[in-house]
Amino acid sequence: MLCLFDLDGTLIDSEIGILGCVRHALTQLGVAHPAEMRHWIGPPLRHSFAPLLDHDHDRIEQAVEHYHERFHTIGWQEHTVYPGIDAMIERLQAAGHTLAVVTSKPERHARPIIEHLPFGSAFSRLYGPDPSSPHSEKATMIAAALSDFGAEPTQAVMIGDRHFDIDGAVANRVQGIGVLWGFGSQAELEKAGAHALARDPEHLAQLLAA
Incomplete structure (x- = not known):
């Protein structure tokens, strides 16, 4: 996956x-x-x-x-890693999943963050929009990831806390999983069409295992 x-x-x-x-x-x-x-x-x-x-x-x-x-x-x-994220990432790696980051943050700002995370090396690729773009571009970046990895929509999942993430997933016929520990609300994620909602990182790992 x-x-x-x-x-x-x-x-x-x-x-x-x-x-x-x-x-x-x-x-x-x-x-x-x-x-x-x-x-x-x-x-x-x-x-x-x-x-x-x-x-x-x-x-x-x-x-x-x-x-x-x-x-x-x-x-x-100026950030902290949410509790349980590192264990979840380790579990997904052990299960053989391919991991990548798709963010609205320009790549030049996201890359040093990813590189300094204790589990940063787990991510094969990083997708971020052009700094001059006024748009989130999540749909475009998800499409690029599917192409780069040669993955069918049924073989991929987009995980995020805002409707932008789920919107991008829906646009690419990819399952979108909303996480409830971030900055979005359950109502926002459900309205966008999230396939499932994760209460915490452990629950997310369980959903992905299923």
Whole structure:
């Protein structure tokens, strides 16, 4: 089985790093920080910055650049691995599954995170969107993974915590498994058409074994 994993909210809790970079970008532009920011984790940055910046293309691009500046130096280190993820990854490897990461985070930001994870070497490939893209591109990246690994949709599964992950899976006729320990809600994942929901990493390993 080809197991495609989202990164933020699925393998790692990156809330501190992501929101720290969002606040930094808004501060640089003199924009007040919203009271609630958790929903920023998952969607493409430009999508989230747009309403706060009156959909001004130039200011949005400035905000994204400020975000990337801080993330490149500090933000990428500001995360923790969810409890039980390492044991789950080890179990999937032992069972002979092929693992890869499909993330909305640009590859240049995701790669150092993956390389520093204790189980980072378990992932055969990393898929991330072009930094200039305003879209999540999960569907496109999942399609690329199926092609690269020569896998049929029935031989693959996409695992993530937001509807973007499940949307990408559905678009490719791949089973999408939603995880309930991340930044999305059960209602969001069910509405998107998740094939199954995992309570915790151990439950996820059981679902994949079945």
